[in-house]
Amino acid sequence: MTGVEQARLVSVIGAGQAGPEALAQAQEVGRLLAAGGYGVVTGGLGGVMEAAARGAASAGGLTLGILPGLDPQAANPWCRVVIPSGLGQARNVLVVLSGLGVVAVSGGAGxxxxxxxxxxxxxxxxxxxxxxxxxxxxxxxxxxxVEYILKSLDTSA
Amino acid sequence: MTGVEQARLVSVIGAGQAGPEALAQAQEVGRLLAAGGYGVVTGGLGGVMEAAARGAASAGGLTLGILPGLDPQAANPWCRVVIPSGLGQARNVLVVLSGLGVVAVSGGAGxxxxxxxxxxxxxxxxxxxxxxxxxxxxxxxxxxxVEYILKSLDTSA
Amino acid sequence: MTGVEQARLVSVIGAGQAGPEALAQAQEVGRLLAAGGYGVVTGGLGGVMEAAARGAASAGGLTLGILPGLDPQAANPWCRVVIPSGLGQARNVLVVLSGLGVVAVSGGAGxxxxxxxxxxxxxxxxxxxxxxxxxxxxxxxxxxxVEYILKSLDTSA
Amino acid sequence: MTGVEQARLVSVIGAGQAGPEALAQAQEVGRLLAAGGYGVVTGGLGGVMEAAARGAASAGGLTLGILPGLDPQAANPWCRVVIPSGLGQARNVLVVLSGLGVVAVSGGAGxxxxxxxxxxxxxxxxxxxxxxxxxxxxxxxxxxxVEYILKSLDTSA
Known part of the structure; x- marks a missing residue:
């Protein structure tokens, strides 16, 4: 054994509160990413973040949530790995940097x-x-x- | 003596490389803010950041630069106070949080x-x-x- | 399905370069944590960080590495999940916050x-x-x- | 005019609550630094941080406070420039990086x-x-x- 495979993650970003259509889209994005062999990293909270994690986790994908606060229990129940960063808004940077690409679903200023x-x-x-x-x-x-992201990553690899 | 007056800062944001018009605008924004009693906080590098700091400092305003890297000498020469944050892009969050309001001049993804x-x-x-x-x-x-920002701050105070 | 189990992680900290005894200890700490049902979070680089991740991963434990820089390829080969934080030294805070407890093996100023x-x-x-x-x-x-950490976590749970 | 002089700062660190001796020492450290031409950067809160800022500001020195939270009003009254970082404990890194040297007065885990x-x-x-x-x-x-810090800085300059 000379190592483990580093998880390939895609960031899914969007608001903590979202309508049914955005939630359904986020969940499907998560599912498709997991089906394509990718895990999902989000901001770890509700709304689009939870839906994407749910979609990925339900399809066997790895889910990472990077929280703005210090309490790991604030994460939605679909996060396998949680970073309680305590960095506030600056955690947004980490969510993006931890993914190879980004899918934005609806979303506000964050x-x-x-x-x-x-x-x-x-x-x-x-x-x-x-x-x-x-x-x-x-x-x-x-x-x-998802197709766009996966193609972009194939090209850049 | 029971304290000192906390500097009131406005963030001026924009690209590290910019055309002459944007630079002139940024410098004038800095000058007007200083004339109005405000200091300026920027990302501390060149382009719009430097022009805004120059405008403010030339008019006697306090200038704060929050750098992405660790070397304080990377700051433009118009920064009175420099934070060599070492945080990379996450320093963008600090630039915004340190100002009471924000003026964006041109600018790219950052x-x-x-x-x-x-x-x-x-x-x-x-x-x-x-x-x-x-x-x-x-x-x-x-x-x-500048008028918009100053009015907004008066209203919120 | 109503969620996934959130990984329980322990931080293992220590220098990026270490002698054979410290490396052996770190690897054994990682192995014991994995055997106890815990994953390991480290700073993602070499030395003690790599040894701890190796010990944990070899025993089937989840391994998380939080890097100071932006390149995920800088992680040691035993990190399953990698955060290329770009935060420099400030990533030390995240390494500690992501674990329920901390094991320090040798180590310097970091x-x-x-x-x-x-x-x-x-x-x-x-x-x-x-x-x-x-x-x-x-x-x-x-x-x-490891016994001390696991007992402390049982008590606090 | 080709620029402004970048403030030379020294970090003074210590607990937010401290006994009278530590407070007196911190205030004197701040005063001596200001007398030597240096400003002071602290974590912006009470105790040693406030005493050091008070000592420096009373002697005409520049004072910078880098807060863990988002509210600039949480700063002690002796901070001329305030960074409401919102970074929690990670702001400790910035306090240290913003100074050319560090004086620790008493202090706990932070x-x-x-x-x-x-x-x-x-x-x-x-x-x-x-x-x-x-x-x-x-x-x-x-x-x-203070003498030790100033000598160290002279040597390194």
Whole structure:
């Protein structure tokens, strides 16, 4: 034995409160990523973060949640690994840096900050009903979003 | 003597490389903020950050630069106080949190992340040829941008 | 399915370069933690960090590495999950916060900072030939160190 | 005008609650640093942090406070510049990195973490009734502590 396989993660970002459509999309994104062999990293809280983790975990994918606060019990129940960072908003940077690519589902100002951080370091970003920012691939649905990310990662590998 | 007056700072954000118009605008924003009794906090590097600090310092305003790296000598020469944070991109969060409001001048992905962080915590944000994000006041020039911020701070005080 | 089990992690801290005895101790600490049902979180680099991760991973334990830099390939080969934090030394805080308890094996100034952070938030800390700081349980060997941590966690649960 | 003079700061660290002797020492350290042309950076809260800032500010020195939380009003009244970092304990790293050297006055676990961070990056550290850590110059009083730091900085310049 000379090591273990490092988990390949994709960040799924979006609001802590979201409507049923966004939640369904996030869950499907998580499921598709897990089916493609990827784990999911999120901000560890509710809404889109929970739905994406649920989708991934239900399909056997690894789930990582990076919380703004110090209490690991604040994580949603679908996070296998939890970082209670205590960094507040600065944890957004870690959520983005821990993924090879980013899928944004809907989302507010926090999501916008994460999109900015992701683009800054050149990570591929797909958006589903999210911010219309140049450089973000606007996907029609979860399949297209995940396909875009996986293709981008294949190309860059 | 029962204390000292805490400096009131406004964040000026924008790219480390910028064209002459953006630089002139940033410098004027800094000057106007200093004239209004405010100091300026930036990311401490070149371009818009340096121009804003120069404008403020030349008008007697306090200038704070929060660097991504560890070397204080990387700061532009107009920073009176320098934080060599070593936090990389996460220092963007500190730049925004250290100001009572934010003026964005032009800018790329890093600036976008800062706008997101600022809106997340409810700080007033004025933009000059910057990102057309809802919640950002689109100003026609430096005067209007600074006026918007100062009015917002008066109202909230 | 209503969720996944959140991994219970213990932080193992120590220098990136260490002698054969410290490495053997760290590996055994990792192995014992995994045997006890715990995963291991480290700073993700070499020396004690690598040995602890190797011990844990070889025994089927989950391994998390939180790197100071941005390159996930800088992680040692025994990290299943990697956070390329880009936070420099500030990642030490995350290493400590992500564990329920801390085992320090030998170690220099970075390890000292982590012991301080751990004690500050009241986590149990066991030391093996590490800093003689009040509040740190000085263990005679890996078994005693791990036993101390697991007992402390049982009591606090 | 080609720039402003970058403030030269020394970190003064210690507990948020301290006895009268430690407070008197911290205040004198701040005063002596200001008299020597240095500003003071602290964690911005009470106890040793406040006493050091008071000593420095009363002698005309610049004072910087880097808070763990988000509320700038939590700073003690002697901080001229305040960073409400929201980073929790991770702000300790910034307190140390923002100074050219460090004086520790008494102090608990948080102070210990700061001493570790300072030694890690090779900053000179003087201690007054603080942790007996190798590499920390144990000073007999404020004068000796400040003298040690100023000499170390002269040598390294």
């Amino acid at each position: 999501t916008l900050s994460e999109i900015g951080h992701a683009l800054k370091v050149g990570k591929p970003v797909a958006g589903l009903s999210s911010w219309p920012v140049p450089g973000v691939f606007q996907a029609a649905g979860p399949e297209e979003a | 600036t976008l992340s800062e706008i997101g962080h600022a809106l997340k915590v409810g700080k007033p944000v004025a933009g000059l040829s910057s990102w057309p994000v809802p919640g950002v006041f689109q100003a026609a020039g430096p005067e209007e941008a | 390890t000292l900072s982590e012991i301080g952070h751990a004690l500050k938030v009241g986590k149990p800390v066991a030391g093996l030939s590490s800093w003689p700081v009040p509040g740190v349980f000085q263990a005679a060997g890996p078994e005693e160190a | 102070t210990l973490s700061e001493i570790g961070h300072a030694l890690k990056v090779g900053k000179p550290v003087a201690g007054l009734s603080s942790w007996p850590v190798p590499g920390v110059f144990q000073a007999a009083g404020p004068e000796e502590a």
